Amino acid sequence: MPQNQKIFAILENSLIALNGLILILVIGQDHIQLPSFLEVVGRMHPLLLHFPIVMLFLAALLFWFPDALGANSKVAMKWLLLSALFFTGITVLAGLFLSAEVGYVKEDFENHQWTGLLVFWLGTLWYWFWVKEKLSIAKGLSLMVLVLVLATGHFGASLTHGEDFLFAPLKSVIDMPQVSFEEALAFEHVIKPILDQKCISCHKAGKIKGELRMDEVQYILKGGEMGPAIDMEDLENSQILIHILYDLEDEYHMPPKGKPQLSETELALIQNWILDSAYFEKKLTSYSPESEFIALAKEKFASQESKTYSFKAANAKTIAELNNDYRKVVATYPNSPGLRVTFFGKNQFDPNTIDELKKVKDQVVELNFQNMPMKDGHLQKIANFPNLEVLNLNFTGMEGNNLGELKNLKNLTHLSLSGNPLSESAFESLKDFSQLKNLYVWTNKNADAIAALKSQLPETNIEGGFQDNGTLYQLNAPQIEFEKSIFTDKAEVTLKHPIGTVKIFYTLDNTIPDSSNNQVYSGPISLDKNTTLRARAFADGWLGSTEKQAVFFRSKIQPDSYKLTFPPSESYKGKGALTLFDLEKGDEDFGKGKWLGFQDTPFEIQMNFKSPQSIQNIAFSTLAAEGSHIFPPSKVEVWIKTQNTDWKLIDTQKPEQPTSNRDRMLQMYETNINQSDVTAIKAKLTPINPLPKWHPGAGGKGWVFIDEILIN
């Protein structure tokens, strides 16, 4: 205890001393001359101030709840309050030293100073009344001290961190000036916002580092200790320019290392603005569009998105509920309250779902219905979106008879009606849409109406699009689709063309389809005999297409057993003899395993039937590709055996040989049999040997390629 008493006595005494000292310093504030070691003490103010704040609050707690620490509470309270006041005094002292040093302007830190001083003085009184047990007065004083501590802290923060530091987060969004590029001034809206953000916290009333203020144009021109920040006489040597261009490591570099730096664009903006005469009042639009400064400023405006809406954003949950796989509802740009609605999937489209958007009817600024089937009547629903700006109705199929419904959408600037069969009355009502900036009405048919509209809406950019100049192009050939070109019973053939409006003409009698002999394709064609199908496509405004051909074979009878006399070449052996009866036609690409090739030995086959067959004919499907040494056979021979007769040669053909290279082609050799009791057939196709003189391989052996044998 006695030791406590001793320390209490010391503290109480120093409190009195501090009071005296502070009183003196406040009175003689303007005349303080500090030795440099006291400047150091002064600069410790931001560190010291934390001690009294905490201790004063703790002391107040003990004061209001005196039983908190039981019997020792009173002593503890005395300890706390006394040392709190001691540190308050030291802090105030340091603050006074600091104020003498740095170039703060008096009126700005006066609030901080006086609230700080009051904390100290009223705190001292609080202690005094408490010791004298005048508790009610002490209670009042304690409350005042606490409030004053808060106020002092707030004013202090405003000094170091900038005015209204505390409430700035609540304000900054609202205070952003919103001007369009057209209205913006070079200094006010481009340069000043940069200075406000990056420079002003140290160069303003209340904190004039380097004796420079940058919060008003007059101070910028007046400059600081180094000279004018912007020197109208000598722009290149303006101090702003010099300092921002110093290397970051340089001690004169601005903003100082550790503070937020100018971005590349900001630096370029300031530099270009100053060097381009540093106009303070000039509008951006009065600059030459060529100037570097304008290019950069434009960029800044573009990325800020100057467009604003007067309506509020819709509820995020509402927007989420309106989104589905076939309808997207999204903000037009980040944080925009405006919404863009796009519909996808014409098979899923239901015009009545437009009404679901009523919940966000104020927010919808873009509607995209392209390719969705719409009727003129649905336009009425669209008229319910008062803030609509962009409307896309391309290829919806509407005639636009009641487009007038949309006339009152005053914000509608983009209207797309391309690809629709627009009626005359549609063009008539479009004349009233003077609010439009862009109108897309391409249809390829209404050239005159579009031209007339252009003269009626001179302010609107009207896009008429591609107009067919009458050039006739040739259609491409139709596609012939089928499962197999060789069939046993019946074949079904489909004809197709990628253009919807064509007519496909075809013949089945191996004549070229033209206007005289054709049938018009209307559905799958059924074939039941060997047929050559030829087809061409025709359409208005086009030249008739080239021809597409397909040959179909019927192969009704299959032998019960068959055997090749000589095996095919190793390289072209397909699936052996089975290849000949698999009903799969080989194509001109003979390497694919659908062909059998013979060179050193002839192709010779014997086919047997268990029961005697009535056979009309037999055909051999072969390939001719002279460039690849594949020639027509030099000889085709066919023997038959019937129930009653032995082998008999019934046909020998010597196919005509080519005299020069031709395109690859499929060739058929047919032999008529017309016997009712055939039990076996033998056939032999002999490769040509030697190759003719005109051929590059003259003197060598030719090939025979066969892919199918057809028996009917």
Place this chain on the structure above:
Amino acid sequence: MEKEQSEYGLNENRRKFLSKVSLGIGSVALGSLLIPDLFKGKSGEDALMDALPHFAPKAKRVIYLFQNGAPSQLESFDYKPLLNQQIGQELPDSIRAGQRLTGMTSGQSSFPLVGSFFKFNQYGESRAWISEMFPHTAKVVDDICIIKSMHTEAINHDPALTFFQTGAQVGNRPSMGAWLSYGLGSENSNLPSFCVLLSRGKGNGQGVYSKLWTNGFLDSVHQGVQFSASEDPVLYLKDPKGMNREDRRRMLDKLAEMNNLNFETFGDPEIQAKVQQYEMAFRMQTAVPEVTDIKSEPDSIIKMYGPDCLIPGTYAANCLLARKLSENGVRFVQLYHQGWDAHDNLPNQFIGQAKDVDQASAALITDLKQRGLLDETLVIWGGEFGRTNYCQGKIQVDNYGRDHHPRAFSIWMAGGGVKSGMVYGETDEFGYNIVENPVHVHDFQATILHLMGIDHERLTYKHLGRRYRLTDVHGKVVKDILV
């Protein structure tokens, strides 16, 4: 008494426990108010993605008409009459300045200059020079921005192509389309956000490989989906024969049920992602045929693109399909047209290649424009590098070849926030070096991302311990060409 004591002890403990716990929970709850993502398990990337696009986009979609094999700038958009005057003369060393050669001309002892076999004319308000091989492009010259000052780092096709598409010459990074899909997602949830279409001209071709449209280290949903020229534009999408849509629906519902059971057990979000992907494929089964069907196109559209567009797999058909995909919300449509690698016989090959692409490329511009879509769709035309101003092999006025040239070449861009009717950048009178406004491949990529509303420095993905960008650590937005 004992009972009471123990009960008291229990109560005391329970009360203390509850009060402490509630205090603890309360403080966590308070903290979570300030950190909204605390319990969502969101990674930094997810948080980053939430902020996309970074600013209002100018372009919503991209159609990139890649001219694979590198078309010659000297026969297309970079008019150099000096080369015709000095034909056969040696390329001055001061101009070549030590530029490396490919293996194909490194053995050549002389580098004779050769001028364009084709005539040039000026067109449009921009008075841009365009060769006679591009009459249709010349008609839309006031809608495009020609950049004559592109340059790249690679000198051979594959690295150069990979560099253009992924920002790196080695092929393990995500393609540009994958980055955009990752950054912006799909506009239409019934179609992939990145589609790829291939075609091939008659000229000397260079391969394109699926690594060019890879998702790299990004999630596989961002991979480019190749549409083929066959009857099934998207492979494995069609139901097998005999399966109808109702059966498929029932099968997917049952599968989803089982997957959800699994999800309840393991809680792996990948399981739900899988269910979503099955659902998207199901919707694609109707969306893809709807989009790829050209029957609904008016005749005049077909005529505009040229009748080639009726033949699946041609460049013209792909341009038309690209428009249809793009208009249906596909974020990035990547075309490749092969056959521009004219090391010899250039005039002849060039005629064929230009004929393949000129009309359809110009038609795409006109088509988008007349639908009001050009403003929001960025169209890009260009190859992976340029071609030398000197001849490779034997030189004749009407028959010569050109080797690879990375130092300067021409591309064009249109729509989507790019200035129209502009010619940007300039090369020296030999067409060899850039003298004004060079545009590096990374600058080009940064610009595309910028137009799509993305800051290229902030679109990143962490992989193997570091963050990756399309533009690596380079790239400056080419502001001069922005509207």
